[in-house]
Amino acid sequence: MSQAGSQSAAGIVDTVAAWLLAILWILPLLYAVWTAFHPSEYSAKFTLLAPLTLENFERAWQAAPFARYFLNTTLLVTLILCSQLVLCTLAAYAFVRYEFRGKNVLFALVLVQLMIMPDILLVENYKTMSKLGLIDTLFGIGLPYFASAFAIFLLRQTFKSIPKELVEAATMEGASSMQILWRVYVPLAKPVYVAFALVSVSYHWNNFLWPLVVTNSVNSRPLTVGLQVFASTDQGIDWSIITAATLLTAAPLLLAFLLFQRQFVQSFMRAGIK
Amino acid sequence: MNAGRQAHAYLMLLPALALLVAFTHYPAVATLVDSFMSTPKPNRPSVFVGLENYASMIDDPIFWQALRNNLWFALATIPLSVGLALAMALWVNGKMMGRGLLRMAYFTPTVLPMIAVANIWLFFYTPSYGLLEQVGGFFGLPSHNWLGDKSTALASITAVAVWKEAGFFMIFYLAALQGISPSLREAAAIEGAGRWFFFRRVLWPLLMPTTIFVLVNAVINAFRMVDHVVVMTRGGPDNATSLLLYHLYEVGFKFWDQGYAAAITVVLLGTLAAVALVQFFVLDKKAHY
Amino acid sequence: MKFHIATIGAALAVTLVAQANAQVTEVPFYFPVAVGGPITKLIDQFATDFNKDNPTIKVAPIYAGSYQDTIVKALTAHKAGTPPVASVLLSTDTFTLIDEDAIVPIDTFVKSADDKAWLGGFYKAFLQNGQIGGKTWGVPFQRSTVVLYWNKEAFKEAGLDPSKAPQTWSEMTSMSQKLTKKDAAGKVTQYGVQIPSSGFPYWLFQGLTTENDVILANDAGNQTRFDDPKVIEALQYWVDLSKKHGVHPSGVVEWGTTPKDFMEKKVAMIWTTTGNLTNIRSNAKFDFGVAMLPQGKKRGSPTGGGNFFIFKKATPAQQEAAFKFAKWLTQPERAAQWGIETGYVAVSPAAWDTPALKKYASEYPPASVARDQLQYAVAELSTHDNQRVTKALNDGLQAALTGSKTPEAAMKDAQREAERLLRSYK
Numbered sequence: 001m002s003q004a005g006s007q008s009a010a011g012i013v014d015t016v017a018a019w020l021l022a023i024l025w026i027l028p029l030l031y032a033v034w035t036a037f038h039p040s041e042y043s044a045k046f047t048l049l050a051p052l053t054l055e056n057f058e059r060a061w062q063a064a065p066f067a068r069y070f071l072n073t074t075l076l077v078t079l080i081l082c083s084q085l086v087l088c089t090l091a092a093y094a095f096v097r098y099e100f101r102g103k104n105v106l107f108a109l110v111l112v113q114l115m116i117m118p119d120i121l122l123v124e125n126y127k128t129m130s131k132l133g134l135i136d137t138l139f140g141i142g143l144p145y146f147a148s149a150f151a152i153f154l155l156r157q158t159f160k161s162i163p164k165e166l167v168e169a170a171t172m173e174g175a176s177s178m179q180i181l182w183r184v185y186v187p188l189a190k191p192v193y194v195a196f197a198l199v200s201v202s203y204h205w206n207n208f209l210w211p212l213v214v215t216n217s218v219n220s221r222p223l224t225v226g227l228q229v230f231a232s233t234d235q236g237i238d239w240s241i242i243t244a245a246t247l248l249t250a251a252p253l254l255l256a257f258l259l260f261q262r263q264f265v266q267s268f269m270r271a272g273i274k
Numbered sequence: 275m276n277a278g279r280q281a282h283a284y285l286m287l288l289p290a291l292a293l294l295v296a297f298t299h300y301p302a303v304a305t306l307v308d309s310f311m312s313t314p315k316p317n318r319p320s321v322f323v324g325l326e327n328y329a330s331m332i333d334d335p336i337f338w339q340a341l342r343n344n345l346w347f348a349l350a351t352i353p354l355s356v357g358l359a360l361a362m363a364l365w366v367n368g369k370m371m372g373r374g375l376l377r378m379a380y381f382t383p384t385v386l387p388m389i390a391v392a393n394i395w396l397f398f399y400t401p402s403y404g405l406l407e408q409v410g411g412f413f414g415l416p417s418h419n420w421l422g423d424k425s426t427a428l429a430s431i432t433a434v435a436v437w438k439e440a441g442f443f444m445i446f447y448l449a450a451l452q453g454i455s456p457s458l459r460e461a462a463a464i465e466g467a468g469r470w471f472f473f474r475r476v477l478w479p480l481l482m483p484t485t486i487f488v489l490v491n492a493v494i495n496a497f498r499m500v501d502h503v504v505v506m507t508r509g510g511p512d513n514a515t516s517l518l519l520y521h522l523y524e525v526g527f528k529f530w531d532q533g534y535a536a537a538i539t540v541v542l543l544g545t546l547a548a549v550a551l552v553q554f555f556v557l558d559k560k561a562h563y
Numbered sequence: 564m565k566f567h568i569a570t571i572g573a574a575l576a577v578t579l580v581a582q583a584n585a586q587v588t589e590v591p592f593y594f595p596v597a598v599g600g601p602i603t604k605l606i607d608q609f610a611t612d613f614n615k616d617n618p619t620i621k622v623a624p625i626y627a628g629s630y631q632d633t634i635v636k637a638l639t640a641h642k643a644g645t646p647p648v649a650s651v652l653l654s655t656d657t658f659t660l661i662d663e664d665a666i667v668p669i670d671t672f673v674k675s676a677d678d679k680a681w682l683g684g685f686y687k688a689f690l691q692n693g694q695i696g697g698k699t700w701g702v703p704f705q706r707s708t709v710v711l712y713w714n715k716e717a718f719k720e721a722g723l724d725p726s727k728a729p730q731t732w733s734e735m736t737s738m739s740q741k742l743t744k745k746d747a748a749g750k751v752t753q754y755g756v757q758i759p760s761s762g763f764p765y766w767l768f769q770g771l772t773t774e775n776d777v778i779l780a781n782d783a784g785n786q787t788r789f790d791d792p793k794v795i796e797a798l799q800y801w802v803d804l805s806k807k808h809g810v811h812p813s814g815v816v817e818w819g820t821t822p823k824d825f826m827e828k829k830v831a832m833i834w835t836t837t838g839n840l841t842n843i844r845s846n847a848k849f850d851f852g853v854a855m856l857p858q859g860k861k862r863g864s865p866t867g868g869g870n871f872f873i874f875k876k877a878t879p880a881q882q883e884a885a886f887k888f889a890k891w892l893t894q895p896e897r898a899a900q901w902g903i904e905t906g907y908v909a910v911s912p913a914a915w916d917t918p919a920l921k922k923y924a925s926e927y928p929p930a931s932v933a934r935d936q937l938q939y940a941v942a943e944l945s946t947h948d949n950q951r952v953t954k955a956l957n958d959g960l961q962a963a964l965t966g967s968k969t970p971e972a973a974m975k976d977a978q979r980e981a982e983r984l985l986r987s988y989k
Contacts, residue, residue, distance in 0.1 A: 124301030422814030
């Protein structure tokens with residue numbers, strides 16, 4: 001009896017702690033919603049009767065070319081994700097299905113990027129980009145990330161776990177190496193692809209320092225850099241506009257997560273990311 | 275194995291490897307070379323200067339401060355974000371009321387751009403009328419200038435980083451927990467094992483690979499997260515929140531001192547390489563994949 | 564027949580357009596958006612109007628972020644070999660731009676008597692920062708000074724005359740003491756005065772040092788005087804406002820939140836740029852005033868803001884086009900319009916003589932405070948290796964304000980660091 005009592009007491013403590021933490025975690029979002037939908041004099045006052053308004057969104061939308069930024073970011077994450085999927089699938093497949101000289105050394109070279117992300121090498125990479133004439137282009141922002149060691153590593157792990165019998169069956173049917181990749185490996189690795197896509201998209205949607213360095217103009221600037229330019233504090237901070245802009249910026253990812261959170265978690269689960 | 279197959283394999287590897295070499299290996303080596311060269315100026319081309327850049331690094335109090343800050347930042351963010359992530363995952367994985375909402379709440383920081391939420395956190399920390407102040411004032415706490423005081427600025431920045439990261443790591447723990455058979459818990463319950471005992475003896479070892487994966491990511495992030503510093507403090511007050519990558523950004527893109535920036539980059543690379551080696555030789559042996 | 568004419572017309576138009584295209588000189592123009600939305604619209608409007616007046620030139624404004632972001636962009640692009648043709652940058656970066664061999668003197672293009680009259684027409688205080696070694700390197704454009712904003716309601720509540728701002732340092736202290744309000748628990752609910760100290764504290768500090776009759780650096784930009792007793796004294800005054808008198812928030816005060824602090828009535832007086840006038844005017848829910856900074860030994864304020872620079876790596880045709888644009892932008896009517904819509908100080912006496920600005924100034928007297936202060940203004944701190952030298956001073960100021968160093972130790976350290984950095988420029 002006392003055992004059960006202490007257990008449920010622990011359960012209550014747990015529940016309270018979990019909810020407190022959740023409130024703390026969601027607080028910035030709540031604040032953003034509050035401030036974005038109220039006139040600016042309420043950005044630091046929280047009264048129930050404050051009038052609602054959409055004016056902040058209107059002002060934010062007009063104050064910066066957000067439509068262009070959205071387009072840039074969307075193109076950028078799509079470009080990066082597609083290149084990553086194609087290039088890393090091929091590389092991982094080569095590591096799993098082929099024997100060749102220097103395989104272990106090459107794989108070790110790939111793993112180096114797990115530790116040394118391109119972010120840290122921004123000075124040298126900037127020089128390279130300017131030699132290639134890719135400064136201030138979407139291609140230039142994305143290029144250093146096209147090959148992802150993380151993706152190669154993940155896919156290699158997944159491909160390795162695919163049962164030999166399936167591959168042998170396909171070979172018996174006369175499928176070529178590429179056909180086997182396409183018909184056997186890729187479909188079976190789908191959860192891993194989804195999980196990786198989530199990581200990649202949320203990372204590049206929110207990446208800041210490298211795009212800040214390589215972009216100069218509205219033509220290539222992604223949302224994050226646009227937001228920073230827009231929120232620069234030389235003139236004082238206007239939280240109403242900033243929160244409205246923040247919500248605009250984060251809305252696609254936030255909505256996607258709300259709609260697909262079950263699938264996301266399940267993808268991670270099945271991907272068995274370790 | 276025949277030569278054709280080998281060629282085929284190299285061909286498939288080529289694009290990815292070429293890009294990796296161009297943007298990871300080559301710049302890493304070029305940085306090392308540059309760190310022994312002087313910064314080119316209009317009338318003074320770059321020349322070999324040996325260890326001069328490293329010498330000025332040792333003389334640079336801001337570098338030491340940034341390094342110290344970064345170590346504290348790492349020491350605080352890593353255990354806190356990983357510990358909280360585990361707690362979150364355990365809660366959300368249980369039969370708790372409204373766990374869908376909880377999961378969403380924990381995960382939102384991951385999808386919000388740091389550059390934007392940093393501005394919101396700036397409001398939370400603002401003295402006199404910021405959120406912390408309003409909540410603190412309600413409980414009769416004294417006013418405090420969180421970001422403007424050298425003793426609390428770094429901690430304030432750290433809290434933002436933990437907030438940003440924990441939910442992301444939670445996903446990995448959650449995935450791992452869902453892979454653990456519920457019958458284990460039932461068996462433990464029958465044997466009368468307490469919750470703590472079950473966690474320490476059963477769950478923790480099973481979660482070890484995930485913990486290591488998350489830890490390594492947390493370490494890398496501790497040296498990579500600077501967006502919030504750019505927005506909230508620009509390294510101030512008096513360099514109290516300057517982190518290595520931020521200092522590197524300043525030296526490289528504000529002072530245009532390439533030689534010195536290269537030397538700092540080498541230190542960062544060295545730190546990360548050390549982490550990698552520790553992971554390979556120490557942690558990998560403890561974790562059974 | 565009709566059809567024929569239309570075809571010929573179309574063909575003709577195509578040819579004309581093609582010809583025009585062949586001769587168009589592109590002028591990418593970096594501009595720091597320091598003031599938010601409306602500014603970009605105004606600049607776009609200026610560029611469009613200019614391009615219409617000059618069909619052979621195409622000025623393309625590029626909004627690059629804060630001043631800091633913009634100089635980083637411009638110089639990085641210069642190093643990469645693809646700089647903009649023109650840019651508005653902080654006047655303090657002139658030395659750096661010259662050292663990097665990035666810009667050409669404006670004098671190169673000043674040929675006619677009209678050009679000379681134009682260059683002579685600016686306020687001297689604004690030209691100072693751009694003139695080095697007998698040459699003029701930057702055209703004043705988006706310029707400001709530091710001014711004091713005060714909340715008239717708060718003054719009334721504190722029993723002070725709401726129409727009078729503090730005239731001297733001691734008056735500012737004593738008024739602040741009356742304006743500082745505490746609740747029952749002894750917590751300050753309204754501070755007397757606030758001088759922001761995040762980001763670029765040196766600029767506001769320069770108000771204090773100028774008033775204390777000391778200039779922070781020499782004209783050649785290779786010698787600083789951070790450890791001058793008068794500099795230390797000025798810093799002591801700033802530190803004492805919070806430490807000794809408790810009328811100023813403690814620690815480092817965020818620049819970005821300062822206007823909001825003022826509008827939220829958390830502080831009765833603030834020091835900030837004239838460029839904030841429009842923002843505060845449209846958002847403050849109370850009557851407020853704008854005044855010159857109070858005097859110490861004398862009056863004073865640094866000038867601030869941006870100059871228009873022309874880059875060296877551009878083609879001669881582009882440079883000429885940029886010069887034309889600079890001249891066009893600073894014509895009295897346009898300078899007046901710029902001042903009215905942004906709150907920045909119109910850059911020439913002629914602009915203040917335009918009917919539009921005269922009318923505005925008489926209807927809204929605070930707008931002319933910054934101009935009246937110009938006679939006491941000095942050039943903003945600018946040296947070789949400016950970013951680093953300024954950072955040394957900023958770090959010292961923040962160390963003193965957060966109490967980790969005494970003003971004297973902080974300024975001595977800053978001076979030592981500056982000496983080290985400037986050694987090679989002597």
